Amino acid sequence: MFDALTRQPDDPLLALIGLFRADERAGKVDLGVGVYRDETGVTRVFRAVKEAERRLVETQQTKAYVGPEGDPVFLERLWALTTGEAGRGRATAGLQTPGGSGALRLAGDLMARTGTRRIWLGLPTWPNHASIFTAAGLEVVTYPFFDIPSQAVLFERMMEALSGAAPGDAVLLHASCHNPTGANLNTEQWRAVAALVAERGLLPVIDIAYQGYGRGLDEDAAGLRILLSAVPEALVAVSCSKSFGLYRERTGAIYAVCGSAETALTVRSNLAALARVSYSMPPDHGSAVVSMILGDEALMADWKAELESMRLRITAIRERLAAGLSRRWQVLTAIREQEGMFSLLPLEEADVMKLRAEHAIYMPTSGRINIAGLKTAEVDAVIEKFLSL
Numbered sequence: 001m002f003d004a005l006t007r008q009p010d011d012p013l014l015a016l017i018g019l020f021r022a023d024e025r026a027g028k029v030d031l032g033v034g035v036y037r038d039e040t041g042v043t044r045v046f047r048a049v050k051e052a053e054r055r056l057v058e059t060q061q062t063k064a065y066v067g068p069e070g071d072p073v074f075l076e077r078l079w080a081l082t083t084g085e086a087g088r089g090r091a092t093a094g095l096q097t098p099g100g101s102g103a104l105r106l107a108g109d110l111m112a113r114t115g116t117r118r119i120w121l122g123l124p125t126w127p128n129h130a131s132i133f134t135a136a137g138l139e140v141v142t143y144p145f146f147d148i149p150s151q152a153v154l155f156e157r158m159m160e161a162l163s164g165a166a167p168g169d170a171v172l173l174h175a176s177c178h179n180p181t182g183a184n185l186n187t188e189q190w191r192a193v194a195a196l197v198a199e200r201g202l203l204p205v206i207d208i209a210y211q212g213y214g215r216g217l218d219e220d221a222a223g224l225r226i227l228l229s230a231v232p233e234a235l236v237a238v239s240c241s242k243s244f245g246l247y248r249e250r251t252g253a254i255y256a257v258c259g260s261a262e263t264a265l266t267v268r269s270n271l272a273a274l275a276r277v278s279y280s281m282p283p284d285h286g287s288a289v290v291s292m293i294l295g296d297e298a299l300m301a302d303w304k305a306e307l308e309s310m311r312l313r314i315t316a317i318r319e320r321l322a323a324g325l326s327r328r329w330q331v332l333t334a335i336r337e338q339e340g341m342f343s344l345l346p347l348e349e350a351d352v353m354k355l356r357a358e359h360a361i362y363m364p365t366s367g368r369i370n371i372a373g374l375k376t377a378e379v380d381a382v383i384e385k386f387l388s389l
């Protein structure tokens, strides 16, 4: 029976991790990784997470199922963190999910149930977006978002493409810290997108996976909040993987903003039914940790302080990379204004392979680099190697 299957290509980023591990050269540099690393190259557990875990071990009485919706207190606190005032009082159906990926997949499945046929994705975007929505049975269409050689957001072309979307089409937007480009919309552009989405009757699907890594917790959700205030319905997929460093705990949520409380109940029952036939119940540990942090003033303050120090480390490295790399590529001063962990460099595949072969610097052939993959001490040496290309 299994002979009917064909071998699937390795995920290029996972394959890159394997190549990096196998490289025995001292001083090798991993710019491909998709997780935050500190100045010594370690992805640490947040202090507040450790403390919350300790308290959970002491107080948790049961490992019984949490139910397909997950924990309502977690959902409420995460919603408040994500949407602030803009989310208050909105009729919302929330479901705890296995990470942001699980949230996006449920969003896709829900849209397929409602008869939504198409979803618009910006180019480029996180490659898994297209895979997830295609797997959910939606047709994926694209709008231009970013021009690599000029490092510019193609805002006019994006608006022009979205003006051609049919009412009822879905459009995916990154809330901030765009993966893979680091390029984001400004406030005025968010307002224009919100007006267009509302006017054309499109369904916004907002992916927020890096809150706190760009300009700050509220700042990174500002565009999302503008959009929510302008539309009657939306889907918001939240990942706690990066913001709480809970990657492997698979922690996230999907929220559907609905026109009425009655509709929200119906939507929640559909989301729960979709979860039930997929993974049934969400994992609990990560969301219990997040819920505890968000419900405890001291833990919350410590988590915010640590996240802020991570954000500042990223912006400091962005400064140095922008100054260094713009000596050769003038457009790369843009790295300074870009946000979050990623930037997309205008490199040829041959350059990427040369960096890998000659200098043990690893990144995918797309030219995406993870700024947080750089140890503080190696930034200057890495800049020199780029300049030697």
Ligand SMILES: Cc1ncc(COP(=O)(O)O)c(C=O)c1O
Pocket: 034, 098, 099, 100, 101, 102, 126, 174, 179, 207, 208, 209, 239, 240, 241, 247, 251, 252
């Ligand atoms: C843009 C974007 N959305 C969603 C996710 C999903 O993250 P996870 O499923 O690990 O929570 C990621 C992870 O890399 C991402 O980059």
